[in-house]
Amino acid sequence: MNLNSSAERPSPDALRASPSPRRGEGTRLNPHVQGWLLALPAVALLATFTHVPAVKTIIDSFFATPRGNHAAPFVGLDQYRAMLADPIFARALENNVIYALITVPLAIAIALAMALVVNACVTGRAALRLAFFTPTILPMVAAANIWLFFYTPDYGLINQAIRALGFAGVNFLGDPATALPALMAVTVWKEAGFFMIFFLAALQQVPPDLHEAARLENASRWQVFCRITWPMVMPTTLFVAINALINAFRVVDQVIAMTGGDPNNATTLLLFYIYQVAFSFWDSGYAAALSTVLLVVLASIALAQFFLLDRRIHYR
């Protein structure tokens, strides 16, 4: 996690002491310069594709959208004021929070359950692991198209099953009550298998002597889970939760592939709305302000991980 912590950085003394057979004493680089040169490719790439655009986006959010070839006038906080009055933004934010609050715990619970199953000695363990992991391998757009068929009214797979049981069919993506849950199901299905891999790795790191001790004490399965397994996989849970939370605010592909935000913005999520404002409405100033909000959300999640939760979790 802390790859660039001071402990791992070569100290200036070490660099000075290192033999340098090809260069004379006079041409040796200043160690600080040398360090920066080593970091340069990464810094240049990150700056070009992440930091400069991010800063430029924040600056752009204080300007109106340029029209034609005219320069954009400075508007201060107007874009943010417009955002507060924008019902679609409110809807997108609300949808996104619901989306995160439901998909993240659900994906984690299912991932952990699947990991427990494939970690146990069951027959066909390899096949099960593969089966659970398959959704992760599929590209999102392909998966979305498969689910589109599942959700189709009348003759879609799920509706055929529902009708065979004698219930009325459901127009999953065409009803505001079911459209967002339908998208959530795809996300959980897609992500749980991926997170399972992390939990599987964590479960295999749990020292066997803990389980032996528990067996000596005649602990129940539930006690073993609560007292041993769950605390031991806690760092993994945190890592997975943060990643899932960040992913939940970056979702855009299945919205574009499955609903386009329909019906009546019931499935509009933040990033999709930004895309729409930027590339359908061509309102780059407002899109910049929306992106800044998303940036703040993502940065807060990351900071929460680094500064708050990191210290409370038991690392061995």
Place this chain on the structure above:
Amino acid sequence: MIRRGFITAALLALTLARAPAFATEITFYYPIAVGGPITKIVDRYAEEFHKSHPDITVKPVYTGSYQDSIVKAMTAAKAGNAPDVAVLLSTDMFTLIDNELIVPWDDTASAGEDKAWLKAFYPAFMENSQTGGHTWGIPFQRSTIVQYWNKDAFKAAGLDPDKAPGTWDEVVAFGRKLVKRDGGGQVTQWGIEIPSSGFPYWLFQALTTQNGAILASREGTKVAYDDPKVIAAAQFFADLGQKDGVMPKGIIDWGTTPNDFFALKTAIIWTTTGNLTNVRSNAKFSFGVAPMPSRVRGGSPTGGGNIYLFRGTDKAKQAAAVEFARFLTTPDLAADWGIATGYVATRPDAWDTAAMKKYVAGFPAAAVARDQLKEAVAELSTHDNQRVTKALNDALQAVLTGAKPPKPALDAAQAEATRILARYQH
């Protein structure tokens, strides 16, 4: 030997000297919105054009869906790398003008025969192509909405298989007869499906037109979403599903509507003429194609893409672009394109060509959209088009899903559209 070498060298020098002076290369962006080997057809057109105009080379670039295409054209133009000509939605006209990306065709095409060319198209298609006294778009792949109906299902329901609903009342009455239920009361066949995903405003505009309303002013600065005729049309649209029970409730997906028709889940569908070839090759029953039903009048909005001329400094390229657009819209090519894709050939004389006459004689349904053009109106298009249209889309989906009654939903959409359009009022 020496002589031959000399000739070769001279020829080579000649080609090298001539090439830059005479060859003009233009870039042509085009989207694909219907099935079929479209890229091959467009490449063939570009080659044929080069044969008849050896001094111009057209570089066709397939740019994805309509939405992908406008994104690519706009971003390329903002980066100073605009295409010379592009096919984009006719409704993008105001957006392209406001962003100062296109120039009117009549600036370059000003000779006598060019003027005649600009007048050769169906007036219904020009409604979305002209504003402020200029022609900004050349109709290319244009469509209207038509009804497709399953004649076998009509016969089974005791209806005349050769008569599609001609009025709103017939839509409901026929629909009631066409709905089929299984033992448990579940509907197995709906009367009608009017798609409402993605861009419900387009199909809704057929209803508003039939009810005598015009949604947007010609200057693209005002909309009439709260017109009582529009509200009544929305009520009718919602009632089909919620009250009359002849259409599925909720949002009906545009993409699966033809499949529902093929799978006998619905007896009538409303969709673009661009689906004609698709329906013709996939329907396993006898089907008919009919113009829209009428209320106070008939009618449908037009739809589809126009050819736009992008702003550039090179006069030779602009002249070449005009030549290419004229080539793409000759009667023969317009007929060929219409037959290959199902789009409506854009000018009356295209329907007098031998190829088109033969096609219509074998497949009379192809002429339905053409005959409907006399009642067609401009597709909803305004300044800040996608945003103004989205206000209506959202309102319609709220109405169709039962979240809001038509009047408050459309009043809110009107307020939003008026707010957005305020800056364009002069």
